[in-house]
Amino acid sequence: MFITILLFFAVCLVFLYDYKRKRSDRWKKLSEFPGDTPLPLFGNGLQLGFDADESSHKQLTLWEKHGKQTFRFSVGSEDWVLLTDPDDIGVYSLIKYKSSLMGIESNKLLNPDDPYLEASEKVIRIITYNFFSYWRNIDFLFSLTPQYTEMMETIKTIKQTSSEIIETRREILTKIIKKTQSNNKNVDIDLEKIIENKLNNVGCLLDKLLLSKSADGKPTPDDVINEELSLLCFTGHYTTTMTISHTLYCLAKYPKIQDRVFEEQQSIFNENLQKKPTNNELNQMKYLEAVIKESIRVIPTVTKIGRQLKNDLTLKDGRVVPAGISVIIFYEAAFKNPKVFPEPEKYIPERFLNPMHAYAFVPFSAGRRNCIGFRFAWVAMKATLSNILRRYEVLPGEPGTEPQFVGRIITESKNGLRVKLKKRIL
Numbered sequence: 001m002f003i004t005i006l007l008f009f010a011v012c013l014v015f016l017y018d019y020k021r022k023r024s025d026r027w028k029k030l031s032e033f034p035g036d037t038p039l040p041l042f043g044n045g046l047q048l049g050f051d052a053d054e055s056s057h058k059q060l061t062l063w064e065k066h067g068k069q070t071f072r073f074s075v076g077s078e079d080w081v082l083l084t085d086p087d088d089i090g091v092y093s094l095i096k097y098k099s100s101l102m103g104i105e106s107n108k109l110l111n112p113d114d115p116y117l118e119a120s121e122k123v124i125r126i127i128t129y130n131f132f133s134y135w136r137n138i139d140f141l142f143s144l145t146p147q148y149t150e151m152m153e154t155i156k157t158i159k160q161t162s163s164e165i166i167e168t169r170r171e172i173l174t175k176i177i178k179k180t181q182s183n184n185k186n187v188d189i190d191l192e193k194i195i196e197n198k199l200n201n202v203g204c205l206l207d208k209l210l211l212s213k214s215a216d217g218k219p220t221p222d223d224v225i226n227e228e229l230s231l232l233c234f235t236g237h238y239t240t241t242m243t244i245s246h247t248l249y250c251l252a253k254y255p256k257i258q259d260r261v262f263e264e265q266q267s268i269f270n271e272n273l274q275k276k277p278t279n280n281e282l283n284q285m286k287y288l289e290a291v292i293k294e295s296i297r298v299i300p301t302v303t304k305i306g307r308q309l310k311n312d313l314t315l316k317d318g319r320v321v322p323a324g325i326s327v328i329i330f331y332e333a334a335f336k337n338p339k340v341f342p343e344p345e346k347y348i349p350e351r352f353l354n355p356m357h358a359y360a361f362v363p364f365s366a367g368r369r370n371c372i373g374f375r376f377a378w379v380a381m382k383a384t385l386s387n388i389l390r391r392y393e394v395l396p397g398e399p400g401t402e403p404q405f406v407g408r409i410i411t412e413s414k415n416g417l418r419v420k421l422k423k424r425i426l
């Protein structure tokens with residue numbers, strides 16, 4: 001009897017909360033956006049189903065249902081506004097908030113079983129499952145699950161890798177500094193300045209972290225450097241390597257476009273197709289750049305990013321996203337927006353050779369907290385693809401190996417991504 005009364009009160013509370021929520025000022029603003037009425041307690045969460053790999057696809061279907069425009073969605077009591085129109089994405093960029101990278105040789109990608117690569121893949125998987133699970137977002141409950149233990153183990157592996165990189169680079173940096181000091185011992189000029197100049201030529205981002213000082217003038221502690229480095233390794237490698245793989249897959253699928261990429265490479269390198277590209281040569285690869293962009297458009301590297309608003313955000317058309325809401329750039333939908341990308345289902349790199357809305361295509365996000373690695377990413381992706389495509393023709397994988405893409409935090413293929421490489425006769 002007691003339990004029944006308790007349940008009755010709990011249900012009454014849920015409905016009361018829902019009643020109040022739907023009469024709030026916040027809800028009034030939110031209802032300006034298309035979306036389904038959220039259920040008490042669950043919101044629209046049940047529409048996502050229980051398979052995290054399917055949820056992105058289901059959200060895309062909802063976007064279509066609501067007229068292929070910015071729409072709202074609620075998970076539990078949390079409300080999201082998913083931005084898919086360039087004008088709205090442009091406003092997102094205004095939200096306010098209170099080269100070589102590591103300088104060491106590392107060939108982790110040569111070994112697909114490398115613990116660091118495995119760890120990164122695992123962390124992405126766990127974060128994705130948490131992202132779409134209401135209860136696993138509650139830290140205490142998550143800490144009781146086996147996934148929490150697995151995540152802690154993988155973070156240990158990532159940090160261990162970062163520690164090894166830091167130690168290796170610190171040795172190299174010490175040698176560079178000692179050599180610069182001994183070469184300039186009789187010179188009466190600011191040694192720190194000379195070292196800084198030297199590192200501008202041969203240094204890397206990690207050197208800046210190793211030589212940085214905290215506010216009290218002491219060297220930045222190793223654990224802080226480790227966290228920064230882990231973040232950079234983690235955010236940097238998976239995104240660029242996935243984009244490179246997706247681009248190779250697209251080029252295998254569209255051989256005429258691959259021919260055009262190769263022609264561009266020939267026109268830049270002439271007879272010298274084996275050489276490493278310079279910055280100037282990379283800048284000339286306009287068609288390759290368009291191909292990478294079109295590959296990101298059809299297979300979005302990052303599927304969504306978002307912010308929780310501290311203040312109301314007024315969109316260009318006057319609608320207001322109220323404070324407390326999560327605004328999300330829904331890349332998978334934004335990149336299929338037919339108003340911006342006519343015939344969105346077609347792979348047409350040429351569309352990126354023409355000017356377009358400044359916020360039509362911002363895969364690295366926009367505004368103050370956009371991707372800090374985007375310049376590095378472009379150099380890495382263009383150089384790697386140029387090196388591969390000059391030497392090999394990329395062909396589709398065996399029949400039956402067609403990838404099954406799913407929108408996790410990064411788009412991945414559930415069954416791997418297979419292409420064949422045929423050596424070009426140079």
Ligand code: HEM
Pocket residue numbers: 101231232233235236237239240243301302305306363364365366369370371372373374376377
């Ligand atoms: C194709 C490659 C890449 C894509 C598509 C990409 C995309 C993104 C996106 C969408 C964000 C979120 C920004 C936001 O929340 O508004 C981000 C953040 C970030 N990215 Fe990238 N990224 C790429 C490569 C890289 C590389 C190579 C590095 C590092 C070397 C890197 C480092 C970071 C970091 C540290 C952040 C967090 C910035 C912050 O929160 O302040 N990314 N990236």
